[in-house]
Amino acid sequence: MKAIKTSFKDVYLLEPNVFGDARGYFMESYNKKVFIELGLDFDFVQDNQSLSAQVGVIRGLHYQLNPKAQTKLVRVLQGAIYDVVVDIRKSSPTFGKWQGFILSEENKRQLLVPKGFAHGFCTLVSNTVVAYKVDEYYFPEHDRGILWNDPALGIDWPTSQPILSEKDKCHPVLAKAEMNFE
């Protein structure tokens, strides 16, 4: 597993070692010892999986408030996504900054999203399946969101007319969002 640095100190793009042969391939999608060697020591407690049937589905931008904030390890089992993180740590020099990454069944890349970041993705292919580990359980009462197309963020999503859940249509913009990250 290779860790690729990103614009943010604590956000990592991870590339697994893939062993291909005539049958197909094998890879370790997660190995705690390898992660600890990379300085990524998390105790994941929950695995999530979502299917988005159409191209242009945006899920996000989501986060859980402290003390139930989540670190997420995101990967694509089928299809492809444009995966976006936004720094929402109020004292961070990169507060309000974002970066997008393409994660796909093809590139097998994974994204490590630390606490203090909002996370969302847009599907690039129909029937995209995303799987991700989190190191805190789901607490709906701590679940918050930021509006996907907040002009102050200026995220260059692959679509301007996404398919959204009713919840994701109504999040506040960053300036009005409830956040408690230092």
Ligand SMILES: Cc1cn([C@H]2C[C@H](O)[C@@H](COP(=O)(O)OP(=O)(O)O[C@H]3O[C@H](C)C(=O)[C@H](O)[C@H]3O)O2)c(=O)[nH]c1=O
């Ligand atoms: C996140 C979550 C949701 N749920 C239930 C709550 C709803 O009844 C249903 C769909 O939830 P939601 O619409 O929030 O799912 P997504 O829009 O895919 O949200 C996720 O997608 C973005 C990209 C994220 O980063 C978050 O991890 C997560 O919020 O699953 C659970 O039971 N457990 C959970 O951990």
